[in-house]
Amino acid sequence: MDLQMTGKVVFQTGAGGRLGRAIALAFAREGAKVAVVDVNAQAAAATVAALVATGSEAVAVVGDVTRKADVERMLEEATKALGPVDVLVNGHGIFPNIPMLETTVEEWDQIFAINTRGTMLTCQAVAKQMIARGAQGAIVNVSSGAATSARIGGAGYCGSKAAVNLLTHAFAIEVGPHGIRVNAVAPGLIMDTVLRPGDEHAAGYVNMMLESTPMRRTGAPEDIAEAILFLAAERNSWVTGSILEVTGGSHCGRPHVPLSRNLR
Numbered sequence: 001m002d003l004q005m006t007g008k009v010v011f012q013t014g015a016g017g018r019l020g021r022a023i024a025l026a027f028a029r030e031g032a033k034v035a036v037v038d039v040n041a042q043a044a045a046a047t048v049a050a051l052v053a054t055g056s057e058a059v060a061v062v063g064d065v066t067r068k069a070d071v072e073r074m075l076e077e078a079t080k081a082l083g084p085v086d087v088l089v090n091g092h093g094i095f096p097n098i099p100m101l102e103t104t105v106e107e108w109d110q111i112f113a114i115n116t117r118g119t120m121l122t123c124q125a126v127a128k129q130m131i132a133r134g135a136q137g138a139i140v141n142v143s144s145g146a147a148t149s150a151r152i153g154g155a156g157y158c159g160s161k162a163a164v165n166l167l168t169h170a171f172a173i174e175v176g177p178h179g180i181r182v183n184a185v186a187p188g189l190i191m192d193t194v195l196r197p198g199d200e201h202a203a204g205y206v207n208m209m210l211e212s213t214p215m216r217r218t219g220a221p222e223d224i225a226e227a228i229l230f231l232a233a234e235r236n237s238w239v240t241g242s243i244l245e246v247t248g249g250s251h252c253g254r255p256h257v258p259l260s261r262n263l264r
């Protein structure tokens with residue numbers, strides 16, 4: 001299926017990361033040029049090397065998405081190197097698990113600064129550029145299943161991703177009339193290798209997750225990349241404001257309930 005990505009410019013944050021590398025490679029496979037945005041210069045360079053090795057055009061753009069000046073500078077650098085942006089992917093993030101009783105103000109602010117403010121700032125900067133040139137662009141934010149499913153220690157993380165979900169909806173309403181679509185993916189548990197029940201490397205909590213995951217495996221970064229491509233593709237031009245769960249079904253509900261055929 002042609003996703004019509006040839007020559008498109010993707011501004012992708014967190015592209016040096018675990019999910020980020022796979023997402024960048026998926027866009028490159030479809031013919032897009034990727035601006036590899038990350039605060040970690042080494043990680044960004046490694047993703048660019050992987051992209052260039054496939055014959056794709058890519059550039060590393062290093063900076064901190066929590067800082068408005070960095071975001072504006074990075075967008076300028078990316079545009080100069082590859083052309084104006086057609087697709088924004090927000091794949092940066094941190095995911096600490098800190099009991100709320102022990103969370104400091106600095107920790108709380110840092111989680112929201114990176115996960116939520118960083119997403120807002122890139123959306124704002126890229127959408128302004130798209131509107132200025134009348135581009136029918138697409139934005140895909142990486143949220144999390146944790147946005148709608150609380151977990152111990154997750155007040156900051158779950159809250160920051162719940163805010164990403166609502167930011168996605170609000171921005172979809174705001175920029176839809178300009179022809180810009182805004183969607184999000186909400187991944188389940190993705191590790192460096194795909195684990196299945198009984199795998200010796202699976203920690204206790206992973207085995208518990210697997211028991212409640214209908215597809216009986218953890219996710220691969222590529223699972224998320226394919227969903228992001230779908231949401232970014234122009235052919236899906238009526239899809240906006242959606243939060244697509246890509247979880248192997250782990251967030252459908254609770255499987256640990258006894259069955260019963262008692263009809264009265």
Ligand SMILES: NC(=O)c1ccc[n+]([C@@H]2O[C@H](COP(=O)([O-])OP(=O)(O)OC[C@H]3O[C@@H](n4cnc5c(N)ncnc54)[C@H](O)[C@@H]3O)[C@@H](O)[C@H]2O)c1
Nearest residue numbers: 014016017018019038039040064065092093144187189190
């Ligand atoms: N791995 C999972 O199981 C999982 C599940 C649900 C959601 N997610 C989300 O997916 C995204 C990527 O996760 P990952 O597993 O690839 O993590 P990762 O740590 O491998 O990648 C995150 C990347 O973001 C970059 N980054 C962090 N702060 C930044 C900043 N201020 N400015 C620019 N770049 C910054 C990091 O340098 C890193 O390269 C995150 O938003 C995470 O919350 C991951």
